[in-house]
Amino acid sequence: AQSVSQHNHHVILSEAASLELGCNYSYGGTVNLFWYVQYPGQHLQLLLKYFSGDPLVKGIKGFEAEFIKSKFSFNLRKPSVQWSDTAEYFCAVTYTGFQKLVFGTGTRLLVSP
Amino acid sequence: KAGVTQTPRYLIKTRGQQVTLSCSPISGHRSVSWYQQTPGQGLQFLFEYFSETQRNKGNFPGRFSGRQFSNSRSEMNVSTLELGDSALYLCASSLTRNEQFFGPGTRLTVL
Numbered sequence: 001a002q003s004v005s006q007h008n009h010h011v012i013l014s015e016a017a018s019l020e021l022g023c024n025y026s027y028g029g030t031v032n033l034f035w036y037v038q039y040p041g042q043h044l045q046l047l048l049k050y051f052s053g054d055p056l057v058k059g060i061k062g063f064e065a066e067f068i069k070s071k072f073s074f075n076l077r078k079p080s081v082q083w084s085d086t087a088e089y090f091c092a093v094t095y096t097g098f099q100k101l102v103f104g105t106g107t108r109l110l111v112s113p
Numbered sequence: 114k115a116g117v118t119q120t121p122r123y124l125i126k127t128r129g130q131q132v133t134l135s136c137s138p139i140s141g142h143r144s145v146s147w148y149q150q151t152p153g154q155g156l157q158f159l160f161e162y163f164s165e166t167q168r169n170k171g172n173f174p175g176r177f178s179g180r181q182f183s184n185s186r187s188e189m190n191v192s193t194l195e196l197g198d199s200a201l202y203l204c205a206s207s208l209t210r211n212e213q214f215f216g217p218g219t220r221l222t223v224l
Contacts, residue, residue: 103156
């Protein structure tokens with residue numbers, strides 16, 4: 001079955017700390033990978049996406065993610081978090097030919113000032 | 114360009130009733146997908162419509178149905194509501210087959 005695993009359910013960081021959120025997906029062929037963010041009271045927004053090419057992708061607000069095909073991973077990183085990064089982060093995948101997004105369970109990030 | 118809009122934003126229903134939720138995609142987007150978000154199950158795919166045809170369906174009972182109109186607007190219907198149907202229902206639209214843009218959702222509470 002297609003699935004996405006996010007290893008950290010809750011993460012608490014201080015401002016300026018570095019962030020890395022893990023994401024692994026089950027094998028199912030060619031994939032497209034996404035990280036979405038849901039700020040408190042707001043709707044899901046796309047942070048970044050990987051379709052093909054350079055496995056290191058940069059997104060909005062200083063976030064980046066690296067696709068490692070051999071590890072079926074797509075980890076999200078940010079060198080220095082801000083209080084405004086407090087949100088829930090979702091990793092998601094679509095398998096080529098299908099529009100269905102398969103989401104991970106999400107990681108709640110709390111950044112303390 | 115206006116984003117994805119969903120109406121209503123909040124709904125309260127009782128068990129056994131039925132409900133219809135509406136989604137207007139971004140102008141020009143022909144694909145509309147629906148997702149259910151709950152604390153226990155997370156985000157789960159319901160179905161996808163493209164050019165008025167259901168192209169993909171998730172693992173939900175037949176009480177969940179949808180349709181898409183010629184202007185790409187979509188509705189989803191849940192009949193015989195159960196307590197477990199309480200959730201945030203999200204609609205997403207896309208131009209290409211990959212990147213989806215989400216609306217604010219409809220929060221359904223079943224009492």
